[in-house]
Structures are given as structure tokens and as C-alpha cells.
Amino acid sequence: MNLYLGLDSSTQSLSAIVIAVGPDDERHVVFEHTLNFDAEYPEYGTQNGVLPHDDPTVQNSSPLLWVAALDRMMGIIAKESDLDLASLRAIAGSGQQHGSVYLKSGVWETLRGLDPQKDLVAQLGDVFSRRNSPIWMDASTTAQCEAIRAAVGGDSVLAELTGSGAFERFTGPQIRKFYETEPDAYASTHTIHLVSSFMASLLAGESAPIDPGDGAGMNLMDLGKKRWALAALKATAPGLEAKLPPVAESCSLVGKLSPYWAQRYGLSSDIDVAMWSGDNPCSLIGVGLVKPGRIAISLGTSDTLFGFLPEPVVDTEGRGHVFGAPTGDYMSLICFLNGSLAREQIRDAAGYDWQGFEAALNSTPVGNNGAMLLPWFAPEITPRVEQPGVHRFDLAADDHPANVRAVIEAQMIATTLHSEWMGVEVDTIYATGGASRNRGILQVMSDVHNARVYQLETGNSAALGAALRAYHAHFVANGQPMEWDDVTRGFVTLLAGSEISPVRAHVDVYREMKNLYAQREAHARHSE
Ligand code: ADP
Ligand code: XUL
Numbered sequence: 271m272n273l274y275l276g277l278d279s280s281t282q283s284l285s286a287i288v289i290a291v292g293p294d295d296e297r298h299v300v301f302e303h304t305l306n307f308d309a310e311y312p313e314y315g316t317q318n319g320v321l322p323h324d325d326p327t328v329q330n331s332s333p334l335l336w337v338a339a340l341d342r343m344m345g346i347i348a349k350e351s352d353l354d355l356a357s358l359r360a361i362a363g364s365g366q367q368h369g370s371v372y373l374k375s376g377v378w379e380t381l382r383g384l385d386p387q388k389d390l391v392a393q394l395g396d397v398f399s400r401r402n403s404p405i406w407m408d409a410s411t412t413a414q415c416e417a418i419r420a421a422v423g424g425d426s427v428l429a430e431l432t433g434s435g436a437f438e439r440f441t442g443p444q445i446r447k448f449y450e451t452e453p454d455a456y457a458s459t460h461t462i463h464l465v466s467s468f469m470a471s472l473l474a475g476e477s478a479p480i481d482p483g484d485g486a487g488m489n490l491m492d493l494g495k496k497r498w499a500l501a502a503l504k505a506t507a508p509g510l511e512a513k514l515p516p517v518a519e520s521c522s523l524v525g526k527l528s529p530y531w532a533q534r535y536g537l538s539s540d541i542d543v544a545m546w547s548g549d550n551p552c553s554l555i556g557v558g559l560v561k562p563g564r565i566a567i568s569l570g571t572s573d574t575l576f577g578f579l580p581e582p583v584v585d586t587e588g589r590g591h592v593f594g595a596p597t598g599d600y601m602s603l604i605c606f607l608n609g610s611l612a613r614e615q616i617r618d619a620a621g622y623d624w625q626g627f628e629a630a631l632n633s634t635p636v637g638n639n640g641a642m643l644l645p646w647f648a649p650e651i652t653p654r655v656e657q658p659g660v661h662r663f664d665l666a667a668d669d670h671p672a673n674v675r676a677v678i679e680a681q682m683i684a685t686t687l688h689s690e691w692m693g694v695e696v697d698t699i700y701a702t703g704g705a706s707r708n709r710g711i712l713q714v715m716s717d718v719h720n721a722r723v724y725q726l727e728t729g730n731s732a733a734l735g736a737a738l739r740a741y742h743a744h745f746v747a748n749g750q751p752m753e754w755d756d757v758t759r760g761f762v763t764l765l766a767g768s769e770i771s772p773v774r775a776h777v778d779v780y781r782e783m784k785n786l787y788a789q790r791e792a793h794a795r796h797s798e
Pocket of ligand 1: 280281282283569570571572611624625702703704706
């Protein structure tokens, strides 16, 4: 058996999945574990993985918390699992996208000279030129987005070049804000990493490149050429090129596992560290979207809708993104910030647990007797909404069951309205993420999209995708490239009995409702 480890450093947790490939090609997931940040690391004071801040548009987390979780997870895998770690061949990972880590000069010497007797947190306390990392939920860079757009010649120029118009959470606007508000700290920054490349660097003990999947989430990378776009860098901050690691293909290796891990946890020093990527590119692999025609909807902290693209198709209206796919192709993505966040607000206001939430959803009629809401509990990414607010139509705030249905219908209608630019005829949707276990939600998804919906056997598609990328990269490095279908075979499997089909009468109700929703959405945004 050969083992491959996939790690997923997400907003709220660090997860690990180990896959095994046997001599007769038998394939199994042999280990899964999750460390929840809030619960396991109360000393960092995060709430849902985010540090509280007076300004609700500012959303930071602590890079040291991610360091602590990686150290603990490697310890759990090495000491508490029954895995035969002599068979561990490669590690890859997935990181929440857009988040950035700012490191002082000297960091790479520190990483190379780590003492395996001490934990990582004790040794890395002083390597950051910015204590906290802005993450993808941050919406505080509207002014910087404006400035970058103006400097490059408009949003559509930026989108053609980098795959996306300027978005608040993207790393470029975040870097510009850091440069503007803390110029000295910016000047003392030697390297700026993404969450993904930072975590890969910790494992390899050297600065890891950024892959085109996560690099495309920065507003800084030339999407076609897969290298830094100098015009975008110039529009962002001075001296930026020297602070960024290079871009390298997703299927390449960063190096070998550094001596720190080998000595601290008795692991072999011959384990490949493969490139990390963003959670959405990793999920693309983890749900088996290695060919065009199907989409996946991930219902996590945020909701995302994504699909494989053989060629980059840029959204000229600026709602969506195109990223590099780990296969070397492209992927389309739209992100809804008010995903689980909004569902949790409605659930908590009603005092339900998830079972109660699903029962309430199922007890209310399709179309909700005309009641509707716009679910902008926090500033929304798609469509762009700066001033949060929940708009209710023919809906009393204390009618809890109707609010449950209204939030789900709103979210699912928004996913179909805002994905039209991708031009994909959707007949099949793979549902993933924490809320995909809620089959009531999946029925609404199926009816709104008029498509069959399937769940996958492994819920954490980002961690699974990372493990599969480790497997692929290890073979590529050994001169034996594999077809992606061959990589995912046996691992990405539909959950038996999970198929949900659209109900014709419901599809008709939602077709009508979609138009009304679009009008109300447009009206609410324009009167913002
Ligand atoms: P992340 O984006 O952090 O990776 P996950 O994909 O792990 O998030 O999803 C976690 C979320 O799933 C939780 O915050 C919770 O809101 C949601 N969730 C868990 N179980 C259910 C359920 N039965 N119904 C709806 N939502 C659920
Ligand atoms: C994608 C996005 C989110 C994060 C969540 O653009 O912002 O999906 O990657 O982890």
C-alpha cells in the first residue's frame, strides 16, 4: 500500500485525509481527522475561525494558529493513527483562498534551522511582519479595488488579464491596503505567501511557489501565461515582484519533507511535498470534475459553484472568476459569502438544530406562499453588496419555518442566476461541503436548477482533492504521468442512493420565482 496525505487548511478547521493505493490497485480512504480552530485553540480567540474586530468588514485570522494546527495534525497522524507511515509517499494541501501571510527576512533561515525538540509555534513567533492575516471574508478594501481598476484601465482589462475583476477579498487589494496603511511593515516584508503556499513552505522547510489555481485568486497573475502580470503588480504596490514567490504548475513538487518533521515525528525524509492549491481548485479534483459539462456546488462556510473549463471564459459582467485548474486547464467559480453563515443565523434565531431546520424546510410549501428574502446578513460577494441587510418580502421575521425556506430558496436561486455566464448546460450537480448532508436543501437545489443532484462518498472534497493531487504529483515526479480519470477512479464515488431528481411542478414554480427574485435583487442593490 502506498499512502498519500491531503491536508485542508480551511476557514474554521484543519482537516486531513490519507488515501491508500494497493498493489492490485485497490483504493481506500484510510484516515480522516479534523481539528476545529475555535474548539481546539481557544487561546487565539477566533469565532468561526475569524478574529473579532470592531469593523465588521475586517476579517483576519492568525497564521500562528494555522501553524499550531499543522504541527498537531502531523503529530496525530504520526503517533495516534495506525497508519504504516513508512508507506507515506507524498503530501499536498488545500488552503482557504485569497488569505495572505507576510514574512520578514530571516524566515527561511529560521525554517531551515528548526529544532525538532520544540514545537513550531514556539519557533515561529517572530517571523511575521504582519501578525494577523486578512482572509477571504474581508471586505475592507473597496478603495484599493477602485485604485487598482483605475490603474490597469478598468475591471474588464483586469478580468481579461487575471481571470477576475478587482474583488475586496483578493490578495492584490489586500496587499495594497497593507502597503497604504502600514508602509513600514510592508517594507520589512520579505515574502508574501498565500495560505496554501505558506503551509507548503512549512512542510518543505523552504519558500514554496504559488500554483495557478490559487495564484488566480490574487488579481496579480496573468491567467494565460501563468506568471505574475507586471501591470497588475505595478497597480498594487511598489517592489511587489521581489516579495512574491514564483508561480509553478500545480502538479510539481516543492521538495521533500523537511528534517524538522522527519526528526520530530519519526517520518521518512523521503516524502514528497507537492504544491498546495486553493480549496476550490482542490475540490474540483475531489469531486471528479476533470472534464467539462457538470458543476459542483459546495455548501461550506461560503457557498461556491464551480465547473471545469477547457479554455478560460471570462465573465465580462464581473460576477465570476476563472482560476487555473490543478489539471493544467481552467475552472470557473462564483462565491457566495452568505452560505452557512446565513443558514446558521436563521437556524439560531429559530432555536433549531440542523434536524429542526430541515424539518422546518420540509414543512413549508415550494415557493413559500410567495414569501421571499434576500440573504445578505454580511456584505455579499455575489452579487456585490456592500451594505449588509436582510430584505424580507411578505415574510414576518418571526415566522421561523418560512424564514428557513426563504433563505434556502434565495440561496439556490442566486446560484442559478449568477452562473449563467459560464454557459454550462447543467444536468448534473455534485453537492459537497458541510451542509450537503441536508437533503432538504439538495431537493431545492435540484428543483431550482432542474438538474439531478448527487452527494459524494467523501464529504471533504478539498482534502480528498489534495490527497489525489499528492498521488498525481508523486507519479509525475517519477516520470509516470497519470490521466486524471485514473487518479480519481475509485476515490471519487457517488454516495449510493443519494440521487435527487427535480420535480416538474417545483421546477415551474422556481422558473417564475427566479424572475421576481432577480428584479428584487436588482432593486435592492440599486437602492443601496
Ligand atoms: P468549511 O467551509 O469551513 O470547510 P464545511 O464544508 O466543513 O465548512 O461546512 C461546515 C458547515 O456546515 C457548518 O458551519 C454548518 O453550518 C454546516 N452544516 C453542518 N451540518 C449541516 C446540516 N445538517 N444542515 C445544514 N448545514 C449544516
Ligand atoms: C473563493 C472564496 C472561498 C474561499 C473559502 O473565491 O473566497 O470559497 O476559498 O475557503
